[in-house]
Amino acid sequence: MVTARRPVDGRINIPPMRHLIRFLLSPFTIIAMMGAVGTASLMGTIIPQSVDKTPRFLAAWQAANPFKFVLIRLLQLDRIYTSVWFLTLIGIIACSLTCSLYYQIKRALRAQKLSPDSKTNPKPDPSCRANVTEKILRRVMRQRGYRPFAAGASPDNLIFIKNKAGKWGGVVFHLGLLCIILAGLWNASLQQRGLAILTVGETFTGQTGKWATTRTGALAGAFTPRLTARLAGFQPRYWNSGQVKTIRSTVSVTSGGGKSRIIPISINHPGYINGIKLFLSGDYGYALDLLLNSKSSHPILAHILLAAPARPNEAVLYDMTIPTTVYRLHINFHPDRSKPSMLLTSPSADLAVSVPEMPPLKTRLLPGQSIALPMGDTLTFNKVSYWTGIIFAKSYGIPLLYAGFGLCIAGAFLLYALPVKVACIQISPVRPQRQRGGAEYLRQISISGRTRRFQALFGLELQEIAIELQAAALVQ
Numbered sequence: 001m002v003t004a005r006r007p008v009d010g011r012i013n014i015p016p017m018r019h020l021i022r023f024l025l026s027p028f029t030i031i032a033m034m035g036a037v038g039t040a041s042l043m044g045t046i047i048p049q050s051v052d053k054t055p056r057f058l059a060a061w062q063a064a065n066p067f068k069f070v071l072i073r074l075l076q077l078d079r080i081y082t083s084v085w086f087l088t089l090i091g092i093i094a095c096s097l098t099c100s101l102y103y104q105i106k107r108a109l110r111a112q113k114l115s116p117d118s119k120t121n122p123k124p125d126p127s128c129r130a131n132v133t134e135k136i137l138r139r140v141m142r143q144r145g146y147r148p149f150a151a152g153a154s155p156d157n158l159i160f161i162k163n164k165a166g167k168w169g170g171v172v173f174h175l176g177l178l179c180i181i182l183a184g185l186w187n188a189s190l191q192q193r194g195l196a197i198l199t200v201g202e203t204f205t206g207q208t209g210k211w212a213t214t215r216t217g218a219l220a221g222a223f224t225p226r227l228t229a230r231l232a233g234f235q236p237r238y239w240n241s242g243q244v245k246t247i248r249s250t251v252s253v254t255s256g257g258g259k260s261r262i263i264p265i266s267i268n269h270p271g272y273i274n275g276i277k278l279f280l281s282g283d284y285g286y287a288l289d290l291l292l293n294s295k296s297s298h299p300i301l302a303h304i305l306l307a308a309p310a311r312p313n314e315a316v317l318y319d320m321t322i323p324t325t326v327y328r329l330h331i332n333f334h335p336d337r338s339k340p341s342m343l344l345t346s347p348s349a350d351l352a353v354s355v356p357e358m359p360p361l362k363t364r365l366l367p368g369q370s371i372a373l374p375m376g377d378t379l380t381f382n383k384v385s386y387w388t389g390i391i392f393a394k395s396y397g398i399p400l401l402y403a404g405f406g407l408c409i410a411g412a413f414l415l416y417a418l419p420v421k422v423a424c425i426q427i428s429p430v431r432p433q434r435q436r437g438g439a440e441y442l443r444q445i446s447i448s449g450r451t452r453r454f455q456a457l458f459g460l461e462l463q464e465i466a467i468e469l470q471a472a473a474l475v476q
Contacts, residue, residue: 025099040089051079051194084218094182101175104171160425169413176404192223200387236343247284278390286385326355329351
């Protein structure tokens with residue numbers, strides 16, 4: 001037990017541990033921490049998180065708001081859930097809940113030593129009296145689900161308890177909350193998450209570590225899963241209005257043992273393999289491969305990723321300069337040249353090729369077609385396919401998280417479905433009466449009780465018990 005010491009000058013020195021306990025159990029601390037975590041979670045939905053966005057999006061964001069981008073990176077707001085300050089908030093909440101749970105357990109254990117003089121509610125009602133034997137009294141209480149409470153037994157007082165397990169409801173509920181918080185802290189400290197941008201038919205090897213973006217916990221190392229993933233298929237579906245209906249994909253995954261599996265994934269339906277979860281990022285578009293055959297150098301492949309248009313009747317515009325050349329391309333891509341559609345039914349690309357001091361060359365190319373450039377080179381529209389982002393995530397503490405939810409449900413059930421009810425019977429002996437088998441003392445009793453929930457219903461239950469005792473007294 002921590003006690004305060006009084007020095008010579010009369011002032012009381014409170015030990016630092018007592019200050020810490022007061023801080024952790026303070027309602028202001030708990031409300032402030034929960035408010036901070038809620039605010040951080042809201043910011044995580046408003047501020048784009050780096051692991052969920054493509055490098056092109058991050059580059060455009062940085063170009064549009066360089067100061068804001070640097071500030072967000074400095075404060076770790078682009079990876080809130082694995083930031084040091086967010087883990088600190090969760091750690092303080094876990095310590096506060098642990099301290100509260102400790103005192104709740106002590107309080108529940110002290111409840112075993114319930115005194116007959118404890119304060120009750122409602123108070124004894126003079127009208128609730130009956131002359132019955134103690135044997136009948138115990139039988140009636142047993143039929144009502146009450147059991148004698150040994151700690152309160154005395155010659156003139158009896159204490160009965162119902163739903164004795166209910167006193168642990170708060171402990172079980174808060175233990176479940178602690179498990180959930182610890183699972184979140186565990187996962188945020190060690191989780192590994194990476195985004196890979198793949199086109200249909202492209203293969204990604206986790207050991208190379210060539211992620212588009214990654215996010216790892218404060219205590220986690222580099223994310224190098226031992227698997228190879230190939231985007232085998234991708235198919236978006238749309239409503240008549242042009243809004244995305246579903247996005248489905250199939251990934252061929254080869255694990256470290258050499259076994260291959262075809263894993264279908266879609267939005268809200270991830271795939272699992274060797275403890276790694278595969279998500280669709282929700283970003284997708286068209287991948288164009290343009291091949292420049294130059295006489296003066298080796299062929300140059302331009303791999304262009306275009307975002308899907310917002311509406312079916314919109315073309316996708318893109319400007320670029322082919323690396324190490326003077327050619328500048330203005331691309332106007334149509335997924336379907338025959339009708340307004342966002343599906344790759346009949347794709348075509350309207351090109352405008354610009355060379356310094358020469359008029360631009362305009363043409364339309366279909367996949368597989370080529371065009372001769374002014375300087376004797378050849379540009380081929382090699383192929384077009386879908387691209388999408390695949391998120392690989394390795395999480396920790398999931399069983400502990402599920403256990404926490406189960407404990408919360410069990411604790412809530414104990415708190416509200418099985419509230420502890422204590423009935424105190426004050427007995428006053430009256431005249432003895434000779435009966436067959438020996439003397440049996442009649443008792444005059446008054447009933448009171450206490451419970452923390454549903455007190456009005458509990459008062460009615462005590463009145464019903466009194467009526468049953470009066471009826472039992474008449475028939476004995």
